[in-house]
Amino acid sequence: MQELINRLSELEIISSGLEPNAEKRKELLNVLNEYTEAFIEDIDNGKSYFQNDQAINGLEIDGKAHSLKEVLKNFDREVTHRGINPASGGHVGYIPGGGIYTAALADYLADVTNEYSGMYFGSPGAVAIEHEVLNWLKKVFGFPESSIGNLPSGGSIANLIALTAARDHHEVKGTKVERAVIYLSQQVHHCVQKALRIIGLGDVIIRYISLDDGFRLKAEELQQQIEIDKSNDLKPFLVIASAGTTDTGAVDPLNDIADIAQSENLWFHVDAAYGGFFILCAETKHLFQGIERADSLVVDPHKGMFLPYGVGAVLVKNRKAILHSHHYVANYMQDTYLSDTPLNPADVSPELTKHFRALRVWLPLQLHGIDPFIACLDEKLVLTHYFRARLMKEGFEVGPEPDLSVSYFWYPQKEKENEFNKRLMELIHEDGRVFLSSTTINGRFVIRMAILSFRTKKHTIDTAMEMIVGAVKRVMDHGF
Ligand SMILES: Cc1ncc(COP(=O)(O)O)c(C=O)c1O
Structure with missing residues (x-):
């Protein structure tokens, strides 16, 4: 026994390095704050893109402890001064966002408190914040309160979750896959095609509907194609529209597509990852008419809400469809299965443990208002x-x-x-x-x-x- 106690004392001394004391924490924060302040203050003067062919060095993990100052010196040289600076306003390529400061504060808070936001049992408050954000999104996009949502890491996973629900609702599996038809535009983001492969729909028939002069899907052609496919005994089940395409920012005619989806019993999915939040603008609000009729919707707060990378959102109206693939039970989780709790985020997504990313949406909305x-x-x-x-x-x-x-x-x-x-x-x-x-x-x-x-x-x-x-x-x- 004494041997064990001695060993524990030894280990406690070595591992105590993982818990810096108040003075050390203050020192670390000061060093970090000095760095981030200089980074932000300099952001308008610096470049937005750094071309540098030299090999990266100074980032190796050598198993030894280094000072934060030394680490930041390497970080500054090899990370923030290479490639694109996504925090810079000069980033007007791909799809930027920027990363507002108050969201970084939320991440800090989420990381220090390390709330477990996958299950209500573990952190009712954190899960309530996720639901609060989702309920706000439902209001913004005219989705009913009864719809279900999730905050995954970004648009790709959000699309994957929505398309899984579409697949499960129409029970597209086994021999049905090869006769199932999906309609989309060539301008759809490639994460959609990726998601289809991942969820076992790589062999479905994909119909690319042609586009008008503004790169918007032609609704009348969609209708014609569905007729042709049905007459050939194929099974149309899903139409995917974009509300803001990546290449040209086009918004497909959502209301017209919704009419067709409704009359043809197709799942209507809208990828608004990039463009969705422009629904809040008087100039563009009208383009989103019909989005509220979608069965599922994706929007990315790490784009249109200017949050740092790492938070997307998905809303799905059909509860049964979204739970089909994502809700599971396990013995070791039995304490968490309480009755009458709000829905667990883990039941709506492939993730069990997740970063408390709802906080980085919620806190900025609390601090700045809309x-x-x-x-x-x-x-x-x-x-x-x-x-x-x-x-x-x-x-x-x-x-x-x-x-x-x-x-x-x-x-x-x-x-x-x-x-x-x-x-x-x-x-x-x-x-x-x-x-x-x-x-x-x-x-x-x-x-x-x-x-x-x-x-x-x-x-x-x-x-x-x-x-x-x-x-x-x-x-x-x-x-x-
Ligand atoms: C329209 C659209 N959908 C989906 C995505 C993928 O989102 P993420 O990069 O967050 O996974 C993007 C990314 O730019 C996009 O523009």
Whole structure:
């Protein structure tokens, strides 16, 4: 026994390093705060994209203890000064968001308290906060209170959860898979195709419905295709619309699609991961008419609410369908199965243990209220108009008037237009003050702008124009 007690004393001394005392915690926080303050204060002066081909070093785990100052020095060099700076307002490529500070405070609080937000039994308060966020989302999108939701890590997992519910509701399994038909547009985010494979629907028939001039799915063609498929004894069961496509920000005609889905008994899923929160803006609200009729909906707070990466949301109306795959019981969980509790997040998602990510949505809403979020979204729409107007003034061609805040442009050339614009993209990346990304639309290489970071302001667009016009001049003067 004494031997055991001695051993425990030894181990306690060594492991106590994991519990810094109050003084040490203060010191660590001061060091971290000094770093994050400098990071934020410098954000408007620094680059948004860093090209650096040198091998990464200084991040190795060598099993020894290092000071936070030393670690942050390496972190600063190898992490924040490489690739894209997603916190910068100059990030107008892919789909940005920015990462508001109060959400980082929420993460800190969630991590220090480490509330277990998977099961109500473990943390009724944390689960109540998740439900509060979901109920707020239901109100925003006109979903009934009885619908069920979850806050997974992002849009990809949120889509996966929704599509699983669609599959289970229509019992698409076994030999039924090969005759089942899904309708979507070529512009749907690729996480949808990924999810279909993951959930065993890789062999379903996918019908890509053609698009109008604004890259929106043509509802009348959807109806025609369903008729053809039914007459061939196929089984249409799901239509997927986007409320804000990744490439061009297009919102599909949701109400028309809802009419068809309803009359044809199809599950109607809407991926609003990028665009959903523009429902809050007076200018764009009308585009979302019909979203409330969806069977399932995905929206990403880590995009349109400007939160740091790591939180998406899914809402599903059909309780039975969403619980079918995700609700499970296990003996070692028996204490947690109480009657009459709010739904456990673990019953609605592949995750059991989860980060208390509802807090990073809830706390900023508590601290700021909703108005600054709406103003910021309105600002992104106006900035998109401003950017396009300035580009057109400089001789660029721009894509169709966007529904939301993603658009694209290219510099017209009689010959080698794609090569010219590819070179422009390279020069813009080399410069790095503002980060844009590219895509290919109908075989044309175009440069995309996705204005969604809360830090993107008029001066960001002015800098982007300076860069872009400078790059055109360089290619004109020196060739590719
Ligand atoms: C429309 C749309 N859906 C889904 C996703 C995937 O979301 P996530 O990257 O959060 O997994 C994205 C990402 O940009 C998107 O734009």
